[in-house]
Amino acid sequence: MSELLPRTLTWPEVDPLRNLFELDEDAAKELARLVAPLLPSPEAIEELWWRSLDPVTEFLVARFGRWACGWNWSVGEGDSDGGVVDVWCCARHSVSTADVTAPLAVAALLEWRDWIEDLAERFSALAPPLQSVASSSSVDPWHWERACTRLVTVVADRTRAESGWYTHCKQVLGWFIAYNGIDEERAREIVERAIGGRFGSWIAPDAAAVDIVSSRFAQTVDGN
Template sequence: MTHPFDPEGALDAVRAVVAAVDPDSGRRRGLWSDESIARGLAGHYGTWAGGWLYAVQEYPDSGTVITSLPPSGIGAGDLDAQARRYTSALLQWRAWLEELAGAFARLAPGGGAAADAGEVVRLRERGVAPLVTLVVERTQAGGLWLGTCAQALGWFFEYTGLSV
């Protein structure tokens, strides 16, 4: 992945975002919304860091890539509990992105750069089945796995250099 990330410092960074005041609402982000936390993390780390928001689903058979989250602490306004929860989501999201990046590199070395269109199509054809399998394994084919699969395949197609 091209965006540097230190997982050891993630909890401190997330704490700072959770405790910060949301410029849109004037309230502490942790007491406002998941969306404001996602925006804050994207502002801190880059746009990749906001993607966890749409991958969080607290039902075990949902088919999302983030499966195990600590309690939110929202009812009690416990900012530290919220920071642990958001850090868990961020770390799981980053692990998924790194897993996909590794799969892309194995399935299409060089990402299709400088390859002719026919070779890119062959890279795609060889890559689709392993990526679908990876998504199914990661999401356990729960109810929302199709969206995760479509996203992963779309990213792979972008990586190979041809439009979808």
């Protein structure tokens, strides 16, 4: 069910400007009340742990949009490898009683949303002068290189470079390119050529590796 996998999310699906969201304290409590009956029992987790939270995810996606499927994309080896959410670990370790777990799920959703909004702010700050990039040859490659360096660094930090972290790193770089008007297929090609297997699980990239990737990223975008 790819629609429930956060690693398949595109920038239009997460862009805060296209996917408005607001949850005050009262609304968060009401959301937790609605989530509570959808939570799995310990028995269900043991039987089919990787699918046990699907009802929660389906509900959040139906209510808020597909961006919400990242609510439990936790750091390290959680329900899905390589995310940024800290307050949620995984079904096996985060699910307890409904009155405790439901607010935790809502807090995880808010943490994921905060990350998306943080990225949007970073994208705005890092965007080349010509934000709608009809021809990247008109953009100084330094802008692309600087953006890649900063985005790789922040993703490595937020994911703590744990299991599968590079998947989200590639996704974020693709989102940034899409933010700047380059189509999704071309964005994936640019990112794959730039990273080329240089990042791995449980290994934070050193400055030399980041410099190489950022330079290749800039060169590849410049050849768009």
